[in-house]
Amino acid sequence: MTSKKAGRLQCIDPNTAEAYTRCTLPQILSRQADLLGDRPAIREKQYGIWKRYTWKDYLKYVRYTALGFKSLGLGRGDNIAIIMDNHAEWLFSEFGAQALGAVTLNLFTSAVSGELVGALERIRASLVVVQDQEQADKLLDEKKKIPHVKNVIYVDPTGMRSYRDDLWLVSFADLLEKGKDLDNESPDLFDRELSKGRADETALMIMTSGTTGVSKLAMLTHRNLSSMARNWGESEPIGIGSNWMSMSPPAWIVDQMWGSGITLLTGMTMNFPETIETITKDFREIGPSVIITSSRFWEDLASMIRVKIDDAGYINRRLFSLAEKIGRAYEESLSQKRKPSSIMSIFYFMASIAVFRPLLDRIGCSQFLSAYTGGHPISPDVIRFFRAIGLNLKQCYGLTETCGIFQIQPDDEVKAETVGKPIPRTEVKISDDQEVMVSGPITFAGYYNDYEATAEAFRDGWLLTGDAGYLDEDSHLLIIGRKQDIIRDKHGNAFSPDFIETRLKFSLYIKEAVIFGEGRPFITALINIDMGNAGNWAEERMIPYTTYTDLSQRTEIEELILEEVEKVNNQLPEPMKIKKFFLLYKLLDADDEELTRTGKVRRRFVYGLYIKLIEGMYSDKNDIEIKGKVRYRDGHIGMIQTRVRIVSVY
């Protein structure tokens, strides 16, 4: 064990970590139990109290679970499925099965019976561990279809009384008893099985989301997970006893990454909430040091803070807005790599004592050394807001096939739009057709029983991510979007309409944006203003307007939107900058079939409808006379005759 990073964190020795990458995950656990012994490995809230399991307990339960599985006939190369929420038994089952050389697959507890059975058939699972009666019932209904499942092990015994005579079902408590008995009979059986494991064997499978066609089963080896964990442990502020809160479903890569990778290898403590409803309270009690969630979580949290502050008393409100200004100015100078003046530093210190720290404590975020947001692009405003109040919020990027996140923003180089740099021992490059490619020990072993898809996923040893992107001048990665959604302009430059549209829509005043430019010399945009915000803006400046059509064609609004477009252009590389746009006289509407019912723009349809205006942007006209149809709520169609101005940027 060594100390590093400002002396506050005690970490696993780098040589030990390196040695761990040659072990299977259960082998690592066995060594950690010797090394860390009575330190807390898992905490679980039950009966209102946090109960802890030491590393020794952890190994003991994994040992009994493994031997319990053994007595039910689980062998090397078998597959087991785990249908559980976030509880300690998930990890016991996972490592228990892996210790015997079996492969685990976590499935969503929210999945319907048919989905579960389909997945079980696919992997020919020999055992299934389920959360409770609800999950057991789903399998009992379809028992005939899954004859290969020898037993179903249920964790929560509540309501299972009437199932006692069914020998197909075994309680987890009984499983542990069976394991204990077998351990007494042959005490070295577990260690014998454990030593047979090899690091390059598959440890677990994760079902990819399958947004395009059938979902695939990505196989991750022990070495994948341990390497990923080692790399994270080196680059991020993680130490022995740092806390991770298990919140996302174990069937997703994020909690697998931490549960079966990082917490194990770095000696972190895994915390399980009492129930799903108590997560917020449990989260605050633990005060985790790291978190990875979706951008949605942060956006909701930011707006919740805003609402609460607006409800607060006058003094609190003033204090907060003052502190926020100080925070923003301080963060601004840091991000431009200037050293903040000493006056500024004093102000910032005071603001953080009076406002930021109490606020972060309230939301359970006071202990964060790093917080990450992944998945969808997040509004730069939200990032700036959290960074201003002293939360180290950063963006990251990863895939199931790369054992989760492999791109993170380094602490002192946080940029609003990039996803940072790769973690150690991982290389990223951009292919000729702009696809992001990854190489390193973290790339997965392949898709289960799908050689074709596996072959397609790799090119010359590099894993193809399926995302298009580019590296900026500081070699930070920018993700443009899914490669299949990428369009090229006349000069062959790739751009993603969705990437630009999302960034335009971060503006308060822009409600909807549609980008055009396939095979064209430059990129143009159709923009819908946000009636509420733009209307307020106009009222504050005493600009009179009547309807949406009227407001959208006012020159003041045009200038306002022009500024917003220029801001977005500043973040975009040259070929992706918007050159011309116009403000449409009506909102795109699902009733007019311009949007889908879920609110997505039907690009081709919109192009056909407004072809005259869009083509106008590629001519040298400044305004276009147009007659348009408007469908009113009562169904009848009105005609609008108006003059739409084309706005040139620059």
Place this chain on the structure above:
Amino acid sequence: MRAYRGQPRIFSSLDKAQREAELKVTDLSLAFGGIKALHNISLDVHTGELLAVIGPNGAGKTSLLNCITGFYKPSSGTILFNNVNIVDLHTHELTKTGIGRTFQNIELFPGMTVLDNMLLARHIHCRYNLGLAALFSRSVRNEEIRHREILEEIIDFLEMQSIRSELVGSLPYGKRKRVELGRALALEPKLLVLDEPFAGMTLEEKEDMVRFLLELNRGWSQTMILVEHDMSIVMSISERIVVLNFGEKLAEGLPEDIQDHPEVIKAYLGDTTDLELDSLNAGQEQ
């Protein structure tokens, strides 16, 4: 671990003798002035049984429960609980003999938390005296911990973890009903008397409550008397049903017998023969 939950010690640690709950009501009558609320009611409840009492509005169901739980003193008749006559006992003495109840109109302390409301019910099981409590001695602390553990097991059983430290006044109606059941269970009653536990609940809340009551009765042999209006629930969970009408016992028997009992149908739906005639007449006039 989750694998070891669902074993509340107030049930799992008790043997059969401690669970005994034989109730025998004989010729019970209750009058308010000239109104006979109950007239010569006799019924038995046996250990481990779930007896439902049903009847139309004003049939005397709640009056019967109030007599059993000591809120009303009957004009005549006897109530034997485990061979002790409880007619003259006060409510606070009755809880000690092992009868716990919930109320039709929730009777909790809205300004206290769920946990505190339930803790109150534990006072009859407190073994320490005022002096020791003032010193907060080790034995007192250990006992308080034991009480809290028992409550936490009940909270876990009734799935109330997320509301344990909420004020009762801030909870929705269905949750309050659940808290009331929790408080009644904290008394460790031999006989649990439930006055319309399903009233005013959403379908989902009802399903949860049915689950809890079935687990209590079938799983842990908790003896229960249930007064309820929701016929589909009564028919599906009770073992025996007593029907009251205008203070008299109309019928008694298994759910399937009660369902087809002509007198019961008449009491609930009115006289169907008259109805048919009326509707026929109305049809002819048109």
